[in-house]
Amino acid sequence: AQTVTQSQPEMSVQEAETVTLSCTYDTSESDYYLFWYKQPPSRQMILVIRQEAYKQQNATENRFSVNFQKAAKSFSLKISDSQLGDAAMYFCALALLGGFKTIFGAGTRLFVKA
Amino acid sequence: DAGVIQSPRHEVTEMGQEVTLRCKPISGHDYLFWYRQTMMRGLELLIYFNNNVPIDDSGMPEDRFSAKMPNASFSTLKIQPSEPRDSAVYFCASPLGRLQETQYFGPGTRLLVL
Numbered sequence: 001a002q003t004v005t006q007s008q009p010e011m012s013v014q015e016a017e018t019v020t021l022s023c024t025y026d027t028s029e030s031d032y033y034l035f036w037y038k039q040p041p042s043r044q045m046i047l048v049i050r051q052e053a054y055k056q057q058n059a060t061e062n063r064f065s066v067n068f069q070k071a072a073k074s075f076s077l078k079i080s081d082s083q084l085g086d087a088a089m090y091f092c093a094l095a096l097l098g099g100f101k102t103i104f105g106a107g108t109r110l111f112v113k114a
Numbered sequence: 115d116a117g118v119i120q121s122p123r124h125e126v127t128e129m130g131q132e133v134t135l136r137c138k139p140i141s142g143h144d145y146l147f148w149y150r151q152t153m154m155r156g157l158e159l160l161i162y163f164n165n166n167v168p169i170d171d172s173g174m175p176e177d178r179f180s181a182k183m184p185n186a187s188f189s190t191l192k193i194q195p196s197e198p199r200d201s202a203v204y205f206c207a208s209p210l211g212r213l214q215e216t217q218y219f220g221p222g223t224r225l226l227v228l
Contacts, residue, residue: 033215033216035216037219042221043151043203043221043222043224044219044221044222045205045207045219045222046219047216047217047218050216091157095215095216095217096215097215098215101159101162101170102147102159102215102217104156104157106156107156
């Protein structure tokens with residue numbers, strides 16, 4: 001069975017600073033995808049970034065980047081130059097290659113201070 | 115493409131009433147997922163469809179819940195009779211393009227059962 005763990009229920013960052021959200025996962029499979037989703041107060045689930053496990057290069061999307069450590073089964077999200085609009089719930093998620101059941105972590109609520 | 119469309123966005127009903135949630139997935143793709151999000155249980159997969167056929171409904175909590183996908187462009191999630199503990203945000207999601215493992219979510223329906 002696959003599991004996703006987010007050990008930080010809440011995080012806080014000053015505007016323009018950098019913050020890292022942690023995620024660990026467990027799977028016996030070697031091919032899978034990892035995701036970070038953002039859920040702002042509007043409740044919309046928005047895909048932030050996606051990482052294929054077979055790729056060694058860490059995914060990057062503008063101010064968002066990941067640190068993917070496959071051996072350690074760790075997948076952290078770094079948000080650079082934090083903005084007030086980054087305040088949201090962030091979910092780490094795992095899906096197996098060719099599979100369709102995405103497993104979500106419990107989420108980390110990020111507060112951004114002006 | 116307009117993305118995943120859900121209706122209604124908000125629903126308030128009384129215990130015992132029937133509730134029907136609707137979803138229009140991203141066109142041209144074979145999979146559709148229904149999730150429920152609560153504070154206590156987080157994001158739970160209820161059921162998913164492939165080519166209009168339910169593949170895994172193990173997440174459906176009780177017989178009061180049923181889901182259908184009569185065609186590729188429409189799905190419903192029905193709760194009959196509804197109970198206060200069904201209050202949650204219900205999301206519909208579908209993959210985009212060839213990235214079948216990546217799910218794109220609708221805006222959700224916030225259900226409150228009084």
